[in-house]
Amino acid sequence: MSHKKVALITGVTGQDGAYLSELLLKKGYEVHGIKRRSSLFNTDRIDHLYQDPHVDNKNFILHYGDLTDSTNLIRIIQQVQPDEIYNLAAMSHVAVSFETPEYTANADGIGTLRILEAIRILGLEKKTRFYQASTSELYGLVQEIPQKETTPFYPRSPYAVAKLYAYWITVNYREAYGMYACNGVLFNHESPLRGETFVTRKITRAIARIALGLQDTLHLGNMSALRDWGHARDYVEMQWLMLQQDKPEDFVIATGVQYSVRQFVEFAAKELGVTVTFTGEGVNEIGTVTKVEGDKAKCKVGDVIVRVDPRYFRPTEVETLLGDPTKAKQKLGWVPKITLPELVKEMVEADYNSARRDSLVKMAGFQAYDYHE
Ligand code: NDP
Ligand code: GDR
Secondary structure, X not given: OOOOOEEEEXXXXXXXXXXXXXXXXXXXXXXXXXXXXXOOOOOHHHHHHOOOOOOOOOOEEEEEOOOOOHHHHHHHHHHHOOOEEEEOOOOOOHHHHHHOHHHHHHHHHHHHHHHXXXXXXXXXXXXXXXXXXXXXXXXXXXXXXXXXXXXXXXXXXXXXXXXXXXXXXXXXXXXXXXOOEEEEEEOOEEOOOOOOOXXXXXXXXXXXXXXXXXXXXXXXXXXXXXXXXXXXXXXXXXXXXXXXXXXXXXXXXXXXXXXXXXXXHHXXXXXXXXXXXXXXXXXXXXXXXXXXXXXXXXXXXXXXXXEEOHHHOXXXXXXXXXXXXXXXXXXXXXXXXXXXXXXXXXXXXXHHHXXXXXXXXXXXXXXXXXXXX
């Protein structure tokens, strides 16, 4: 009788956790996820996968837990006996990591160690394969363009420094204990499920709301930053593939194409046929003045005003990231299926639909949800 594979996903309530759960369930896995206790429901992204806990033969099972709690992780891993662990949980916002550096180090850095140690304590080194969600932020102040598996790291935020520890402890446990443990060094990947305060989602959401008259201005920080953006649905497939190889290795996953934040705004505005005016100025951490000469007075209702707000500049910025996915292409057969214009279209459509709901609520005389950061 063939054994049904069992996977454990930390960060199951996040963007990647949701797409990966869908993928593994489709492949016939029994999927366990770790979610944090929260004072409000935090399972929006996976509610469509929810299964009544009172029913037998479930294949999607959630456990309360936290990467800062070793005992909890040991107990869950002992109970689940996973064939594969995907460590996606993290305080994943680079700007916020400057505000909460110690917590970020604890969750993102030591949290990874806690899982690896749990595998070892439970004697699962030969059974359980481990995926670590590493990041292009490790390259930070880039030493080589484009960045590949051998490019030296130079992290530029408490988040990236914590992830650097996680990267190396994963490599160390692989070498020291012969564990199947690997790092996916993933470049930025987005989707309609992306958190609302990451720049792409902030842009698509604001443009949809502006087009419907729910908001008038989009405030952004460094619009010259260059990123290599892919689609999360494509990227989780690579996470799975990395755990299906004969031997564990680390891989860069990227599209090999780069755009600026400003270009992303222009693509999104084009989707809805709205005009954008860039305005405002600010000084970044290396003293460069960003000045954009737009005339707000000439704008009509529904035009998008994008204003530079130095509040969103980071103490140390990552200016440019561009990945070289050659190794993943050769060994994993990596071909990104979704292009940036398709990604932008999908995100804008989803945000336009939800802004329309808010607009109808407002027209009916109710208070429309209006939180933006
Ligand atoms: P999200 O921020 O969408 O999701 C993060 C998940 O981690 C959420 O489920 C969150 O729970 C959970 N989490 C946060 N802190 C803890 C903790 N202390 N204990 C347990 N769970 C916790 O991130 P993404 O899905 O976008 O990214 C997944 C992983 O990949 C992250 O590790 C991220 O750093 C990394 N990464 C992401 C990239 C990207 O472009 N998206 C690129 C490269 C790496 P809750 O929902 O309760 O907040
Ligand atoms: P990043 O993503 O820092 O690359 O980390 P984010 O979308 O936050 O920023 C991308 C770039 O846009 C610039 N920017 C702004 N960013 C935000 N959030 N808000 C703004 O208003 C704004 N204006 C300009 C930023 O300065 C930056 O240069 C993401 C996360 O998912 C990490 O967890 C992951 O490891 C990396 O991608 C790869």
